[in-house]
Amino acid sequence: FDDGYGWFYGGVNGWWQYDERTSQELETHHKAGHASCELLIAGYVYIIDLTNMVQTRRNDRTKKRRIKRDLVTLPGRKGIAGLKIN
Ligand code: V3L
Numbered sequence: 529f530d531d532g533y534g535w536f537y538g539g540v541n542g543w544w545q546y547d548e549r550t551s552q553e554l555e556t557h558h559k560a561g562h563a564s565c566e567l568l569i570a571g572y573v574y575i576i577d578l579t580n581m582v583q584t585r586r587n588d589r590t591k592k593r594r595i596k597r598d599l600v601t602l603p604g605r606k607g608i609a610g611l612k613i614n
Contacts, residue, residue: 529555534600537583538593545600547609554578558597570609
């Protein structure tokens with residue numbers, strides 16, 4: 529976003545940035561003060577808990593990932609939605 533911040537989910541040893549569309553949706557829910565939202569990401573519905581800042585696949589709650597809103601310049605950024613950057 530134009531404030532230099534973006535949305536990230538946790539991976540191994542770093543953070544992946546959410547894809548552009550999902551990032552926009554997260555920003556909208558965040559700005560509206562919503563506690564959580566459900567978003568379709570890569571064919572699966574995820575519950576995004578904006579209070580505890582975790583995401584979980586709705587039909588498989590076993591794997592939780594931490595999420596954060598942080599500067600897009602942060603060190604440890606792995607890429608965007610699974611696409612690696614060097
Ligand atoms: N956006 C895109 N893909 C996602 C997302 C998301 N928000 N959440 C999960 N997946 P789970 P390393 C990730 C993918 O949590 O090496 C990365 O994008 C997730 O992809 O059980 O571990 C990488 O592509 C995983 O493939 O729902 O850091 C990949 O992991 C799958 O959904 C490896 O990253 C199941 O995750």
